[in-house]
Amino acid sequence: MTGLTGQSVGTSHGEPFGVWGPGDGGKLRAPFCFVGSEVSGGGSAVARSGAGLLGILGVVSVFFHASSSVTFNHCRCHGDRVLEIMSERVVVTGMGAVTPLGLTVDSFWEGLVAGRSGVSGITRFDASTLRSRIAGEVTGFDPSAGFADARDARHADRYAQFAVAAAREAVRQAHIGEARVDVDRVGVVIGSSNGGIASYMRQADVLRESGPRGLSPFGVPMLRSNMGAALVAREWGFRGPSLSVGSACATASQSIGEACRLIRLGEADLVIAGGSEAPICELVLGSFCAMRAVSMRNEDPCGASRPFDVARDGFVIAEGAGVLVLESESSALRRGVQIFGEIAGHGCTTDAHHLTLPLPDGSGAARAMAMALLQAGCGVGDVSCVFAHGTGTRAGDTAEVRALEAVFEGRRVSVTALKSLTGHLCGASGALDVIAALRAIEAGALPATLNLSRPEVGDRLDYVTGEVRSGPVEAVLCNAFGFGGANSALVVRRYGTESR
DSSP states (O other), X not given: OOGGGOOOOOEEEESOOEEEOTTSTTOXXXXXXXXXXXXXXXXXXXXXXXHHHHHHTTOOEEEEOEEEEEEOBSEEEETTEEEEEOOOOEEEEEEEEEBTTBSSHHHHHHHHHHTOOOXXXXXXXXXXXXXXXXXXXXXXXXXXXXXXXXXGGGGSOHHHHHHHHHHHHHHHHTTTTTSOOOGGGEEEEEEOSSOSHHHHHHHHHHHHHHOGGGOOTTHHHHHOTTHHHHHHHHHHTOOSOXXXXXXXXXXXXXXXXXXXXXXXXXXXXXXXXXXXXXXXSHHHHHHHHHHTOBOOOTTOGGGOOOTTBTTOOOBOBBOEEEEEEEEEHHHHHHHTOOOOEEEEEEEEEEOOSOSSOOOTTOHHHHHHHHHHHHHHTOOGGGOOEEEOOOOSOHHHHHHHHHHHXXXXXXXXXXXXXXXXXHOBOGGGHHHHHHHHHHHHHHHTEXXXXXXXXXXXXXXXXXXXXXXXXXXXXXXXXEEEEETTTEEEEEEEEOTTOOOO
C-alpha cells in the first residue's frame, strides 16, 4: 500500500476508518486531518514515511476496516465516525507585506535574497534607558496608504494601519475588485499578539496627565486586537466570518490555518488571512528586557539576530504585517486568477508546560509539524526546506532543533531562519514566512540565514548560510511558536504538485 503520502478523491467503501491510539479503549480516533492515498484491503497499515510522523503523534498504527479499498482526502472525524470529506484545496491568490526590509512583497523578498538586515537603532522613542535599544522598524510608511479615505487612518493604531496596507496589496494582486466575488463568502482572519499597545500607552499618559475627560472615544477600539481584521472587512465590505487569533508569536500561522479550515468546511470561498504587529514601544521592549529575552547587542544591530548560533543572546523585536488571500481552488479557477501556491497542511498543538519556555525536548513543536505534514500528505523527503521559527533565544532554538531532528529522523533537511534579517515581528512573523516560502518556490531560491557562523545545535541539519541557495523548491515547512506553549506549522507547496 502507499499509505499516508499520496492524494486522492475522498471515498469510503465499507466500515468507518480512523487512527488507533494507545489508551483509547478500543475506539477509533483521528486528532488531525490528513491527506491519504489508495489503501488496498483491510487490516493494519502505515506508510513508510508516515510511520515516524504517526509515532510522534502517539499513534500506534492505522486500521482500515473495508470490504474492498479505501481512499480518503482531508477526512474530518469525530470518535469512530467520519463526519465529512474535505477535499477542497486551499490556494494563495494574493500576498501583501509591510516589513523592516520594505513596504511591499517585492521589496521584502529583494531584501531577503540580498542578505540585508532590517535591524537598526530605535528611532520611534527614546530607548536610552533600556538595555536593548535595537529593533526592526518599518520606515517610510504612510499611515493612510491602505485606506480609501485617509481620515480613517487617524482612528487606527499603527498595527491596524499595517494590516490594512498589507491587505490592500494582497487584495489588488488577487483581483478581488476586478473579478466579481460574493462578499458574504469572503472572510477575514487577521490576528495580533500585542494589538494596539502603543495606543493604550498614549491613552494611559492622557489619563495620568489630564484625567478621564481627556480620553479619546476611539481609545478602546484602537487598542483591540480584532481591529485589524475589522478594518480590513470594512474597507472592502467583506461580510463573511471575521476572526482575530491571539496566540503570541504563532498568531499569523494559526490565523492562516484557521482560514484554511473555514474554506475547507465550506464557510467561505476566500479568506484574507495573516498577522500584524506594532510592538516597538517602551512597555513591551522594557518587559522583554526584564525577561532577558531580547538581544543586548546594541553596538552591532545588524549582527544582533543570530538564530541557532553559539553567540545568540535573544531575539530582536520588530514590526510589520503579512497578509495573504486564501481561496478555494474551485473559486480561484472560476475567477481565472493566478495561483501562487497551496497551503497544503496545518498542525497546531499546545505544550501545556510553561508561560514562556517551550518543552525542552521540542515534542509539542514536533507534533505540530507531524500533523501539518500528514494533513498535506507529505513525507519528510518531500520537504525542500524548513523556514524555522528561529528567534535567537537559547531555549527556543534548542527546542526547535530537537523537534526537527525528531520529525526528520536524521535526514539533513535544509533550514533557514528569516528573523536573522527582519527581526522578530511577533504575531506577524508566521505570515511573512509563508509569503517568503511562496516566493522561494517561484524563484527556486532559498534566502540564507544571517549571522550564523557557528551553529551550537543541530549538526544533523543543513543550515542555509552565506549566500542564497538555488535549486528547485517544491514544499516548505513553516514553523511558528509562541508564549504559552503555542505551536503552529504550515506546509506550503507548489501548486499542481501532487503528494507522492
